Amino acid sequence: MIDLFESYHNVIDLCLLNSALAFGCFLLLGVNLFSLATGGLMALGAYLSIWLTMQQGWAFGPSLLASLLIGSAAAFALGSLVLRLRGDYFTMATLAFTEVVRVIALNWDSATGGALGVFGIPKLTETWHLALLLVVVIYFTWAVRRSRIGERMRAVASDELADHGRLRRRTVQAGHLHGVRCDRRVGRRVGGASQHVRGAGRFRFPAQRRHRDRAGARWCLERAGACAWRHHHHGAAGSAALLGTDARDPGGFRDADRRTIPADRRRLAA
């Protein structure tokens, strides 16, 4: 058994490492994002840790922490730029990032060793480090998936409408689906109003609160489409009537008993 481990410990290390990486992809797949930036982020961490340990004389622990931080910071910066993209465009943008990192690493000979790489790297990573890392990653992923954030992630994965930032654009699309020439200005107004509808939906159907993101947003889309039609044919008053909002008090809406609720109460209901 020990012989087997000695013979194949490189393969085992690689399996453990790739498993930990796979969880990084899994978290993003959990919100319908297919990222190919993992390789680029890994390369950043790897080159930084080598530079710190071999050139600057840092110990293993601090260099590992620094690599973790640089990977997180780079992912945050990349995410800030490309999270406005969806689907294949997001995937390609992350691939572009990885390729840029790869090409820079290939050509920055003084820091990365170019195509030949860096020789004589001290082997400080043990198999048990990787096994422990994998256990921690599995626990972290499990904890995140069970948390409130995990619930939201599942809601976003099952229905992207729960992503509030896209609601406005969806409203314009809903208008198109209902055969209405719905320009952005109308979309903004209806989209803004539809947020109230969403609040109203939650207020009127408290049983849906646990699934409010998904159910509320779906209901909102249906209403927003009809609302866009009304807005087009009957003006603001028409859409306001359908939405249950008061045209004179756009912040308010009506509850199930058709009583108008002022804007400040709406926030409480939401």
Place this chain on the structure above:
Amino acid sequence: MLLQQLVNGLSLGAVYAVFSLGFTLVFGVMNVLNLAQGAVFMWGAYVGLEVVGRLALPLPLAILAAAVAAGFLGVLSELIVFRPLQRRGAHRWMGMVGSLALARILIGIAQEVFGTQVVRYPDNALAGASLDLFGARLQLLQVVSIGAALAMVLALTLLLRLTNLGRAIRTIAFSEMVGRLVGIPVDRVRIATFFVSGALAGGAGVLWSLLFQSVSPFMGDSILLKGLTVLILGGLGNVAGALVGGLLLGLVEVGSIVAVGSGYRDAVGFGLVLLILIVRPTGLFATLETKRA
């Protein structure tokens, strides 16, 4: 000098454009990326090489044979990857991963059959001929590449606009369910689409090998990434966008070689993609998704 670089960029971009046309056609119809396209491109180059080298047939015949063989490989990817997965209700990403696996298999077979060494096409009249124009020395092959790319785009546009097959492809691209409702044989049209897509990749493979005088089992990997770049630049599922995106990428790459050296050529290309996506999140041109919406 400028004219020389312009022609270099356009001929490089023309190959990118032809390759990406097949990519974008499949994406437009099935909404999936066929990542085996790079391997199909490589097999097209090898088939062309065998026809010219072993059989000693003329180059146009080699391009034709490469296109047909690559077309059948494209059909193969539909039959053994995409169709079974779709029938089992798999997520579209599974198709991407499955096609990537097929690509590795095709590359492995090519390694066994042709070896891993880089080989080149035998000397021929087309590759050797050149002409002087306003002080620039242009290879006849470069001009032929640009002309072939334009001809293929024109042929594809006419196919999509004027023929029954094209109408069927566009209907299925809009909605497969609508296609079935109006009686289009969806499976056959999809096979035809994959054949055209593979044939374009095969033709591009021969053009690329002639331009750069190198054929290897791994030549499809880099062009696959370039094809994806062009797809994003031009807008997913947009045929005209693929042409403009391909030519633009070729010009940018040649410009970057002049400006910062060949080492950073790919970084400039992919940096451009990042920049364009940040400024215009759906590519430079209107996309299928936008049109559908």
